[in-house]
Amino acid sequence: MGQEQSVTERDKASPSPSVVAGSTLPRSPTKHAGTALNSRIQPHTNRVTKKRPQKIRKDTRERKTIPFGGIPIPHRPPFEPEPKQTAMSIMKPVVGKLPLTDECLHYVDVCEVPQNLQKYFHQRYSIFKFYDYDIRLTNDAWFGITPEPLALRLANDLPSHLYSTPRRTTIVDLFGGAGGNTIAFALSEKWEHVISIERDASTLACAQHNAEVYGVSGYITFIHGDCLDFLDRLKHHPETLDLSLREKCDMSQTVLFASPPWGGVDYKEQDVFDLSTMEPYNLEVLHKACSPMEHALYLPRTSDLRQIAKLAPKGEKIEVVQYCMDGASKAMVVLIPEAMPELT
Numbered sequence: 363m364g365q366e367q368s369v370t371e372r373d374k375a376s377p378s379p380s381v382v383a384g385s386t387l388p389r390s391p392t393k394h395a396g397t398a399l400n401s402r403i404q405p406h407t408n409r410v411t412k413k414r415p416q417k418i419r420k421d422t423r424e425r426k427t428i429p430f431g432g433i434p435i436p437h438r439p440p441f442e443p444e445p446k447q448t449a450m451s452i453m454k455p456v457v458g459k460l461p462l463t464d465e466c467l468h469y470v471d472v473c474e475v476p477q478n479l480q481k482y483f484h485q486r487y488s489i490f491k492f493y494d495y496d497i498r499l500t501n502d503a504w505f506g507i508t509p510e511p512l513a514l515r516l517a518n519d520l521p522s523h524l525y526s527t528p529r530r531t532t533i534v535d536l537f538g539g540a541g542g543n544t545i546a547f548a549l550s551e552k553w554e555h556v557i558s559i560e561r562d563a564s565t566l567a568c569a570q571h572n573a574e575v576y577g578v579s580g581y582i583t584f585i586h587g588d589c590l591d592f593l594d595r596l597k598h599h600p601e602t603l604d605l606s607l608r609e610k611c612d613m614s615q616t617v618l619f620a621s622p623p624w625g626g627v628d629y630k631e632q633d634v635f636d637l638s639t640m641e642p643y644n645l646e647v648l649h650k651a652c653s654p655m656e657h658a659l660y661l662p663r664t665s666d667l668r669q670i671a672k673l674a675p676k677g678e679k680i681e682v683v684q685y686c687m688d689g690a691s692k693a694m695v696v697l698i699p700e701a702m703p704e705l706t
């Protein structure tokens with residue numbers, strides 16, 4: 363099954379899933395024991411080979427001397443130029459699955475869960491409805507994951523909020539994490555290509571595994587790398603992206619989605635969150651990295667609207683959507699249109 367399958371083909375190909383609140387579960391989800399695919403070690407053969415006695419050759423090479431010192435120069439191997447430093451190696455999608463690591467955990471009982479995560483563990487079925495089917499998360503991932511109902515709603519709404527017509531066909535989840543949004547984008551069947559970038563190998567392994575639990579791993583292209591590096595390549599050095607990525611991420615067909623870490627000053631403690639203090643990437647850094655492409659930013663619910671308004675193209679409005687669960691806003695999504703080249 364290729365990623366390019368249309369929605370209808372995909373429907374036909376997959377076993378009729380049971381649909382629960384807009385999400386699909388493979389008919390018989392299996393527990394994955396977290397086997398490390400690449401960890402098999404080939405046994406050595408203990409064959410003893412008899413070495414031929416080596417002939418001793420006389421060194422006939424000419425010894426050079428310093429012109430007027432007379433001191434012999436020690437022999438050096440022939441000069442070989444340093445291999446040319448290639449400016450950038452090619453950025454490729456992950457082939458197969460990254461192995462699950464000791465950090466890819468599935469907690470069953472609250473007493474196993476670190477104290478600071480217990481609050482999130484109690485909400486595990488709001489985070490992933492099918493948590494019990496061996497959903498894996500790193501301890502860090504619990505803090506940043508987009509809860510499933512919200513991720514599904516966002517994935518389904520996003521195309522209608524976008525400005526570009528005709529609709530774009532590729533979505534790049536720049537901060538893929540353990541797959542909360544990525545899986546929802548794939549489940550929504552609104553995109554021909556879903557690309558998910560994550561720089562932490564264990565978190566990415568969780569995302570791949572979780573996508574498998576939801577039966578959508580085959581529809582997602584995972585990249586293990588830095589999303590800012592990816593964007594720089596896409597905009598300025600497309601030749602350093604693997605051909606398959608270049609084809610899927612044609613800039614005129616792609617929308618970017620960014621749910622960055624909300625580090626820095628605790629946004630919950632501020633009535634209005636100053637986006638210039640967000641770490642490690644503040645609003646300006648994110649917007650600059652994503653521009654000129656159409657992008658959606660998933661930001662704290664109290665983010666400063668005056669700072670966001672400054673991102674609107676001259677004379678235009680931009681959309682800001684509050685996503686709520688149980689009557690309270692969880693996050694704000696800001697939709698920024700493609701920047702048109704300035705007319706001079």
Ligand SMILES: C[S@@+](CC[C@H](N)C(=O)[O-])C[C@H]1O[C@@H](n2cnc3c(N)ncnc32)[C@H](O)[C@@H]1O
Binds near residue numbers: 507508
């Ligand atoms: C808030 S979490 C994203 C959660 C995700 N939306 C979900 O629902 O699972 C942010 C993620 O971005 C990753 N990250 C941070 N900087 C990154 C970068 N420069 N490139 C790629 N991933 C990055 C972190 O490792 C973390 O997993």
